Every structure is written in structure tokens, then in C-alpha cells.
Amino acid sequence: MKFLLVTDLDHTLVGDDEATQVLNQRLQSNLRSKICLVYATGRSYASTCELIAHKQLLEPDYLIAGVGSEIYQDGILDLDWAEYLSQDWDKMAIASLAQQFSQLKPQSPKEQNPWKISYSLEPAAENSSTVQALQQKLTESRLPAQIIFSSNRDVDILPKTSNKGNALTYLQKRLQIPSEATLVCGDSGNDISMFQQDVRGVIVANALSELLEWHRECGTENHYLAGAACAWGIMEGMAYFWEF
Ligand code: GLC
Ligand code: MG
Numbered sequence: 001m002k003f004l005l006v007t008d009l010d011h012t013l014v015g016d017d018e019a020t021q022v023l024n025q026r027l028q029s030n031l032r033s034k035i036c037l038v039y040a041t042g043r044s045y046a047s048t049c050e051l052i053a054h055k056q057l058l059e060p061d062y063l064i065a066g067v068g069s070e071i072y073q074d075g076i077l078d079l080d081w082a083e084y085l086s087q088d089w090d091k092m093a094i095a096s097l098a099q100q101f102s103q104l105k106p107q108s109p110k111e112q113n114p115w116k117i118s119y120s121l122e123p124a125a126e127n128s129s130t131v132q133a134l135q136q137k138l139t140e141s142r143l144p145a146q147i148i149f150s151s152n153r154d155v156d157i158l159p160k161t162s163n164k165g166n167a168l169t170y171l172q173k174r175l176q177i178p179s180e181a182t183l184v185c186g187d188s189g190n191d192i193s194m195f196q197q198d199v200r201g202v203i204v205a206n207a208l209s210e211l212l213e214w215h216r217e218c219g220t221e222n223h224y225l226a227g228a229a230c231a232w233g234i235m236e237g238m239a240y241f242w243e244f
Pocket of ligand 1: 041042067107150155156
């Protein structure tokens with residue numbers, strides 16, 4: 001049986017270069033054949049490839065990019081997933097509704113894709129009310145979509161069926177890997193959907209308050225709060241759940 005390791009990149013696998021290298025070596029030397037390695041990131045495919053090259057990350061078996069809006073295997077987009085997300089998703093109508101919110105600044109065109117509309121908010125206390133108001137407008141307009149708010153700044157609008165968690169469950173089912181053999185790792189709001197799946201999860205010590213708050217309210221014995229940051233925390237979680 002294979003183990004499924006699904007990790008966020010920024011501030012989880014990447015963030016402490018020494019830790020990343022130690023984990024890479026461990027995976028490469030004796031675990032690589034036992035583990036199906038998946039990266040789940042908010043980054044676009046192109047930006048993820050740059051990070052993989054720059055930080056000398058291992059090539060993953062699958063890449064969940066754009067907060068779950070795209071899944072790649074060997075550089076090829078999963079068209080079944082794309083088709084699934086395209087149902088009940090009116091990108092143009094949603095984008096024109098979001099434009100009415102002057103606080104929402106569109107992120108660069110490189111961060112947009114057919115199933116992800118991303119904005120940034122300036123740091124401000126009322127940001128979560130802006131996000132709530134946007135959600136309400138979408139609901140009133142009967143436009144199915146979910147909003148993922150991270151770092152008190154990033155606002156991603158995705159199809160209801162998308163997000164990192166749903167994407168990883170799609171892969172987990174396809175690969176038939178049981179929940180106790182699936183470990184997810186993350187640090188921020190766009191990782192919450194991963195912890196909500198039938199999996200084990202490690203929250204790295206440097207996690208943002210939005211994820212720590214979720215853990216306080218909804219965490220179970222399947223969620224481990226690591227004492228160490230970034231990839232050291234991933235290794236701690238692997239030892240805790242898998243005794244690796
Ligand atoms: C990454 C993406 C950005 C997204 C953010 C939060 O930074 O590049 O588009 O908004 O993650 O999910
Ligand atoms: Mg992160």
C-alpha cells in the first residue's frame with residue numbers, strides 16, 4: 001500500500017531551506033517508492049514550476065495548483081477535473097459582480113485561470129466583512145461559487161466543487177488510499193479545506209491565525225499541531241502518524 005503525502009508549498013514545505021533539503025533527502029533515500037507525493041498550492045502551474053526549480057524540490061506525482069482549480073500529472077492538466085469544475089460555474093458573471101467591490105484589486109493575470117478568480121485586499125480590519133458581503137451578493141445572484149480568504153489579503157473565488165481539499169480527495173479516491181495513509185500539511189486559510197477531508201493532518205508551528213483558529217474550533221485527534229515550523233513540522237507529523 002502507498003502513503004499519500006499532500007503538502008502545501010509556501011511556508012510549509014518551503015520556508016526553511018535546511019528543513020526542505022532534509023525532508024527531500026529522507027523521501028529520496030528510503031521513502032520515495034512508498035509515498036505518492038502531491039503538492040497543493042495556491043500558485044499557478046507556471047509559478048509552481050519556477051519554485052520547484054529554484055528550491056530544488058522533488059518532482060511531485062501530482063500537482064494541485066491554483067487552490068485546487070487545476071490538477072496536473074507530468075505537466076498535463078487533468079481534463080476530467082476541469083470538466084467537473086466547469087459545471088455550474090459562470091466565471092464572467094462572477095467576475096463582473098466582484099468588480100462592484102472597489103476594495104478588491106485583481107491579482108496579476110498570471111494568477112487567474114478558467115476556474116479561479118483572484119483578488120487582493122489591502123490590510124484592513126473590515127476585510128472579513130467585505131468577503132462576507134461578496135459571498136452574500138453571489139448567493140443573492142444565484143451564482144454558485146466559494147470564496148477562500150487567506151492571509152487577511154488573498155481572495156480566491158472558485159467553483160463550489162473546487163478547493164485543495166476536494167482536489168486531494170479526488171486523487172485519494174482514484175488512488176484508493178485510505179484515510180490513515182493520507183497526510184495533509186499546511187499553514188494558512190487556503191489549506192483548511194484539506195484538513196476538513198477524511199485524512200490525517202499536520203499544522204506547522206508557523207501557521208497563520210486563521211488556521212489555528214479553525215483548529216481550535218474544529219480540530220480532532222486526526223489533526224496534529226507541530227512544535228516545529230515548515231518542513232520540520234511535516235517530518236514531525238510523519239513520525240507522529242506514520243512512525244516514519
Ligand atoms: C497564492 C496564489 C494566489 C492566491 C493565494 C492564496 O499566493 O498565487 O493567487 O490568492 O495563494 O490562495
Ligand atoms: Mg502556505
